[in-house]
Amino acid sequence: FGDRKEVIATVNDNEILLNEYREAYQNRIQALRQQFGESADQIAEQINLRQQVFDQLIDRYLLLSEAADMNLMTTDLELQDYIRNQPFFQKNGQFDYATYETVLSQNRLVRHEYENSLRADILLAKKQQLLGAGLVINDREVEQAYRRDFEKIEVDYVYFDPQVFIDQTNADESELRQYHLENSDQFKTLNQFRMEYFTLSTDDYKDIVNVREREIRRYYKKYEDNYVTPAEIKARHILFKLAPDASEELLQEKRQKLGTLLDQIKGGSSFEELAIKHSEDGTAAEGGDLGWFKPGEMVPEFENAAFAMETGQVSEIVRSPFGLHLIKVEQRKQEVTKSLDEVRDEITEILAESRAQKLLDEELEKLLELAGESFAEEAQRLSKDVKKSEWFDRTDVIPGLGSVTELILELELRKQGEMGIWKRNPVMGHVIYRVGETKEPVVRTFEDAASDVENAVRLEKAEALSLEAAKKTLTQVQGGEDLESLAQQQGMSAEIMEFTVNTRFLPLLGDNSE
Missing domain, CATH: 3.10.50.40 (Chitinase A; domain 3)
Structure with missing residues (x-):
């Protein structure tokens, strides 16, 4: 069992892995959820977010290849300088390694992966700066770019929210039963699982790691430039x-x-x-x-x-x-160089973390080769208490593990009794699990789904009423009546939205391609 190296695209001999795509997509969808809440998933579909993310990864790798051809690189000093100057990694205005590790852990970021990503970002910025230095842009191009980015369009609009019309709708039982019969897929349960699990993190190995003084001195000598403020x-x-x-x-x-x-x-x-x-x-x-x-x-x-x-x-x-x-x-x-004594604790932590990470990786490789029958034995060997979950689906949160949305994608590919590793990050801990019982989606009975069926029927009717009201209002406005007055008569309000040509998505209104 375990993670397979799934390649979704190749760009100039560089492989784009499925995990990288998933991470990029999750970052984008999370940003949409923070901005638009429950509407995020619908918005993602409307703007074809999955294709956008895929195209952006392709573009990124093409640009990195071009940067390599130009013999550009990101030095260790540049990376260090960038990280040390980020306010969220600082304590009392100074870079703090413990804060750095904590922030990465809270955001489920693996340090070397995060730093590699930063190297690429800095490299791309260098390439862009180099290209920009040689460009000659005429006044017309400047004006057009300014208009696209800054010239605002102002629109008066009324949003006919179907929820406003819900109270004007009703449905009797026979209508609800008929809707349930004709739209049964809407009322299926989700895949449900039970599992046994334990976690492994770098903390499980730090206590057995011994960092020697000569290793600390060797590291300091090798990476002394990292501790130089130019x-x-x-x-x-x-x-x-x-x-x-x-x-x-x-x-x-x-x-x-x-x-x-x-x-x-x-x-x-x-x-x-x-x-x-x-x-x-x-x-x-x-x-x-x-x-x-x-x-x-x-x-x-x-x-x-x-x-x-x-x-x-x-x-x-x-x-x-x-x-x-x-x-x-x-x-x-x-120029200021920190002494070995000033950075000894930081280096010790780095070396201990690196050694613990190596031991953790070796252990995960061993576990990848084992079958489900070995689960309890391995937990005992590693002195881990096995936990048993209650029934859960993709909407649930398991205490100590958090949201299981990503885990569900793995569980749906496994059979009862199979082992797997849900890889998160070394600090939070990877989850080693064995699939227990599973429940396939089934159509809920009418009695069980009655409330959801009623909501669906009434919302459908409310959407029809809102569309009818919007069309009527449009006709009246085209006839010369005032939009704001018409909105107030219906218990609504006219809003003003400002946006530019480059604004990709307009809240409540949808895609801005037109």
Whole structure:
């Protein structure tokens, strides 16, 4: 038993696995549920979310392949810097490893998988930045993009909610029985299961892991760069744009103008005010302020000049692929390296977690080879108490395990007595289970489903009434009557919705493709 390596697509020799697709889909559907509540599943169907997620995974892998072809990479330092600067991983404004682990655990994220995903995100951002640096966009394209993203459309509308018309409906027993007979599939029970289970997590192995001092020192020496806060500079600049292939005549002309500004600065003129008046890039309005930056964040020509300067110093003219610069360094932060003693506990935790993870993975591999008859014996060998669940279906929550929606997908593929592993994450614990009794879906009797049948019949009638009322109101509005007044007469209200052309889905209204 266990997880099979199910490949759903291959992009340039990179395999996209079913588990990766499921995770991406679950993230998107959860976001929809937070935004739209019970309507999320219907919305997902309307916008064909499954296909969207699949297409986005394909696009992601294509872009990563292109980035690899361009010899781009995400360094350990860049990854570390990104993680350490995320507010939700910090305590009192500083990165805290325990908080990092806790947040990942709460979100059911495996650390190395999360970090690999971040590496890819950073790499794609690099590629996008590199491509954007070479683009020339005309005014018409800028205007069109602005209109798509920011120009708002305002619509007055009335939502004819079928629930408003429910009280105007009724149904007698014969009608309900007939509906139950003709629509029996609507009133089936869900697949139900009972199972025996226990959990295994890295916590089960941390106590038997011994991290030695020499391992800690070796790790620190190998990854010392992870504990270095690079030097930073806060600077301003004045830029005269100049294409790399500009003529010598134009180069000298711009150099002379910039030299005049340099003389003014040396004579006491304000660098900031001159940047506002003369700089030719997007920072001009802020007096050329570039904020704080680290090594590797600017083009080499600019960076080498800036980091060679002292606080308060103004550079000579510097040429980069973007043009000619004057640079003023306003503040500096020196590089800081944390000592081994400062990070000893953090490294010990990392090594213990890694060793425990390895032991856990080895144990899961062993369990994957076993049959259901060995379940009790394995639980005893691992000193685990076996728990027995009550009957549950996909809507239930099992104490200690949480929602079982994902587990149900596995159980539906297994037979009674089979073992399986519900892989969650190493901190929460993987669930090792044996399928007990199962109940197949059956049509509920009319007596048992009577309340649901009545709700379905009355809702169907209410939907017809709401559609009829909406059509009538539309005719009246087209005849010149006021929408808001008509809505108030029916106990409703006219609402205003603002959206842009790029707004993909409109709450209550549906897809915005038109």
